[in-house]
Amino acid sequence: MSSLVGFSSLVLAIGINFYLFLSRYIFKFQKQKFNLFIRFSSLLTLLSFFSLMYAYVVSDFSIYNVFQNSHSNKPLIYKISGTWGNHEGSMLLWLSILSIFSFFFSFTKNIDESFQRLTLIIQSLLHILFGLFIVFTSNPFLVNSILVNEGLGLNPILQDPGLAVHPPILYVGYVGYSIVFSIAIAGLFQNTDDEWLYVAKKWSLISWTFLTGGIALGSYWAYYELGWGGWWFWDPVENISLMPWIAGLALVHSLMMVRGEQAIKKWIVFLSILCFSLSVFGTFLVRSGILTSVHSFTADASRGIFILLIFFIVTGFGFLVFLLKEPKKSNTLNLLFINKVSAIVINNILMIIATLTILLGTIYPIIIEVLYNKRISVGGPYFNSTVIPIMIPGFLLMSIAPILSWQTNKIQNSKKYAIGFIMLSILVLIQSYFSDFNTWGFVGLLLGFWIILASIIAIFSSYKVKFNIKFFQIINPHIAHIGVGIAIVGITCSSVFQNELDFNLNEGDKFNVNGKTVLFQEIENTNKINYQALRGKFIFDIEKNQSKKIEAGKNYYPVSKMITSEAGILHQWNKDIYFILGDQKNNEWFVKVLINPFVSFIWLGVAIMIYSGFIAVTRR
Amino acid sequence: MKLNHFFRILLIATLGFVFFTFKIFAVENIDERVKNLTLELRCMTCQNQSIYDSDAEFSKDIKKIVKRKLQEGLNERDIKKFLVQRYGEYILFRPLMNYNNIFLWSFPFILLIIGLFFVLIKTKGKKI
Numbered sequence: 001m002s003s004l005v006g007f008s009s010l011v012l013a014i015g016i017n018f019y020l021f022l023s024r025y026i027f028k029f030q031k032q033k034f035n036l037f038i039r040f041s042s043l044l045t046l047l048s049f050f051s052l053m054y055a056y057v058v059s060d061f062s063i064y065n066v067f068q069n070s071h072s073n074k075p076l077i078y079k080i081s082g083t084w085g086n087h088e089g090s091m092l093l094w095l096s097i098l099s100i101f102s103f104f105f106s107f108t109k110n111i112d113e114s115f116q117r118l119t120l121i122i123q124s125l126l127h128i129l130f131g132l133f134i135v136f137t138s139n140p141f142l143v144n145s146i147l148v149n150e151g152l153g154l155n156p157i158l159q160d161p162g163l164a165v166h167p168p169i170l171y172v173g174y175v176g177y178s179i180v181f182s183i184a185i186a187g188l189f190q191n192t193d194d195e196w197l198y199v200a201k202k203w204s205l206i207s208w209t210f211l212t213g214g215i216a217l218g219s220y221w222a223y224y225e226l227g228w229g230g231w232w233f234w235d236p237v238e239n240i241s242l243m244p245w246i247a248g249l250a251l252v253h254s255l256m257m258v259r260g261e262q263a264i265k266k267w268i269v270f271l272s273i274l275c276f277s278l279s280v281f282g283t284f285l286v287r288s289g290i291l292t293s294v295h296s297f298t299a300d301a302s303r304g305i306f307i308l309l310i311f312f313i314v315t316g317f318g319f320l321v322f323l324l325k326e327p328k329k330s331n332t333l334n335l336l337f338i339n340k341v342s343a344i345v346i347n348n349i350l351m352i353i354a355t356l357t358i359l360l361g362t363i364y365p366i367i368i369e370v371l372y373n374k375r376i377s378v379g380g381p382y383f384n385s386t387v388i389p390i391m392i393p394g395f396l397l398m399s400i401a402p403i404l405s406w407q408t409n410k411i412q413n414s415k416k417y418a419i420g421f422i423m424l425s426i427l428v429l430i431q432s433y434f435s436d437f438n439t440w441g442f443v444g445l446l447l448g449f450w451i452i453l454a455s456i457i458a459i460f461s462s463y464k465v466k467f468n469i470k471f472f473q474i475i476n477p478h479i480a481h482i483g484v485g486i487a488i489v490g491i492t493c494s495s496v497f498q499n500e501l502d503f504n505l506n507e508g509d510k511f512n513v514n515g516k517t518v519l520f521q522e523i524e525n526t527n528k529i530n531y532q533a534l535r536g537k538f539i540f541d542i543e544k545n546q547s548k549k550i551e552a553g554k555n556y557y558p559v560s561k562m563i564t565s566e567a568g569i570l571h572q573w574n575k576d577i578y579f580i581l582g583d584q585k586n587n588e589w590f591v592k593v594l595i596n597p598f599v600s601f602i603w604l605g606v607a608i609m610i611y612s613g614f615i616a617v618t619r620r
Numbered sequence: 621m622k623l624n625h626f627f628r629i630l631l632i633a634t635l636g637f638v639f640f641t642f643k644i645f646a647v648e649n650i651d652e653r654v655k656n657l658t659l660e661l662r663c664m665t666c667q668n669q670s671i672y673d674s675d676a677e678f679s680k681d682i683k684k685i686v687k688r689k690l691q692e693g694l695n696e697r698d699i700k701k702f703l704v705q706r707y708g709e710y711i712l713f714r715p716l717m718n719y720n721n722i723f724l725w726s727f728p729f730i731l732l733i734i735g736l737f738f739v740l741i742k743t744k745g746k747k748i
Contacts, residue, residue: 228673235668342739349735357728364715364724378724379713380670381660386728396634418629446634582675590675 006051007141013044014131017124042103071153081164088140122182153559162221173211174279184272201255209613227565229594240282250351273318340404399454402477444492451485480612487605493598552579
């Protein structure tokens with residue numbers, strides 16, 4: 001039943017969008033009616049999505065997709081998240097979010113009516129493309145040909161609260177760029193005024209903020225679930241989400257120039273098209289099965305080709321319109337060494353270089369395999385030694401960029417900054433003498449703290465401190481940059497100053513971590529609803545009263561015969577103590593303890609960035 | 621003080637510190653060398669994990685081999701060469717800097733130079 005409802009509403013929604021697209025050339029709608037049709041098709045798409053979710057919740061195994069990816073004795077949250085824990089469902093989620101964006105965009109006020117309609121028409125086109133993709137190659141509503149009582153289960157790695165919410169948030173970010181894309185294309189067709197730039201800014205900020213949240217959730221999940229103590233691996237799938245993120249960051253910054261009346265429309269349109277192209281490209285690479293990872297659910301060539309086709313249509317169409325309908329040359333840039341305009345231009349150049357480098361590094365192994373039939377890897381060391389050095393000038397610049405002037409190359413209170421920088425360098429140098437010296441550690445700490453310090457100096461010396469919303473809107477760029485600074489400190493400390501301790505232990509042994517005694521209490525084996533849990537129980541700092549319990553171990557999922565590791569993490573404000581339970585050998589358990597200093601700063605920094613993303617949306 | 625003065629100081633200070641720091645590179649002990657090398661090697665039996673981070677049997681073996689070879693006095697380059705002969709270039713997370721990969725390694729820096737030229741040309745004629 002739910003498959004019938006889901007499939008017919010999905011097809012009907014595509015039909016409505018097709019009708020709207022044709023109607024543009026046949027007869028004119030009234031605005032009210034047009035928007036009603038858009039909203040109706042959005043609701044139908046959502047209905048389709050929720051009927052699939054319903055099938056998952058009630059474990060309706062007559063639907064093939066549910067049979068393949070669900071199991072009746074699974075907690076409710078994973079039944080719900082199972083909806084998008086597979087290729088077909090995640091594509092339906094993608095389409096639903098696309099239509100939600102159209103839905104909200106149809107409510108936008110203070111915008112030219114025909115411009116809004118054109119934007120929504122382009123959204124409809126995208127809806128048709130992705131809708132047909134779902135119907136023809138990844139239909140989640142196919143009926144199971146055999147009668148079964150039980151499903152095959154969800155990949156255990158995906159059975160985690162972090163991963164339950166990671167895909168929807170990431171998709172809001174990815175798909176949000178569709179509306180930015182549509183706005184930019186519409187702006188090319190209707191070269192009237194610059195009002196659309198403000199609209200584009202709002203939507204690109206929303207997308208970027210969600211993308212930040214989605215990536216952060218993914219890497220936090222990698223940190224506590226994959227059990228190797230790191231949180232970023234330059235895995236192809238991570239790189240793919242990072243590319244639209246950096247390009248989107250460049251877009252958000254160049255949209256700032258609209259306020260300085262230095263609109264470089266051409267560049268903004270280019271970036272808007274690029275962001276969405278990268279999002280679609282990312283979907284293609286992940287879903288095609290070319291890259292092997294937890295994200296590629298099944299490898300099916302026809303799907304890959306279809307998405308590749310969509311990618312070429314979207315990108316080709318976007319860039320073709322861009323070339324044919326090039327925006328009129330706007331006023332020339334007031335580039336000085338160094339004012340706000342040149343700072344933003346440099347920022348954009350560096351970010352595009354970073355994006356292209358990551359793109360090359362990610363697809364390079366594929367190119368080599370196709371050309372020479374040889375497998376090579378391009379991993380973390382490559383990106384660390386290319387992307388990071390290239391970004392360093394940008395990091396230096398961002399510390400003072402928000403207070404630079406649009407017109408002149410003078411800077412207020414420059415003495416304060418110079419003194420601050422010198423003092424800070426000396427402090428960091430002293431710190432590095434008293435710890436193990438490391439060049440990257442030194443550079444990272446100096447950069448991170450410098451960004452924080454310069455932003456604080458800027459806030460207190462350039463603005464009157466008040467505590468109302470307006471003040472927080474004005475200092476928002478500084479707040480965002482402080483977030484980046486904090487994250488850089490966290491990233492540097494946790495990667496450079498990480499400490500590893502290995503132990504071979506019996507139950508009841510005591511051992512020493514960071515000057516604190518830890519008791520390895522016992523090993524416990526328990527049966528949960530859908531898995532068996534093996535847990536090593538540790539008590540940290542046993543000699544004190546406020547000792548903490550830590551559990552580290554493994555889960556065995558009998559349905560899919562898989563083992564996942566569950567790290568035990570003790571969070572302290574300045575460090576994480578990360579326990580990994582290894583194998584048992586000669587009655588002794590191998591236990592690995594990682595001390596990750598200042599990891600919490602990374603998440604704090606990201607949270608601040610997300611906060612200022614939302615604050616920026618409220619500001620015109 | 622004009623901004624460019626400030627930037628000059630900033631640049632000189634940073635460069636000075638960086639060169640200074642390269643001079644006092646400490647001599648690494650063997651465990652650190654094993655760590656640094658195995659971080660750049662792929663665990664062939666895992667999914668996207670370095671040998672250092674992985675606890676698979678394969679990784680344990682490679683760690684032992686690397687340590688033994690370092691103790692025998694071989695340097696990182698020889699060990700990488702040995703591993704590439706045995707397992708192919710796929711094992712290296714840092715692609716070899718050779719003729720084949722020249723595009724991969726030079727690409728970002730070519731872009732950087734182009735970008736730098738762009739900024740310099742556009743700001744030309746303005747007083748610095």
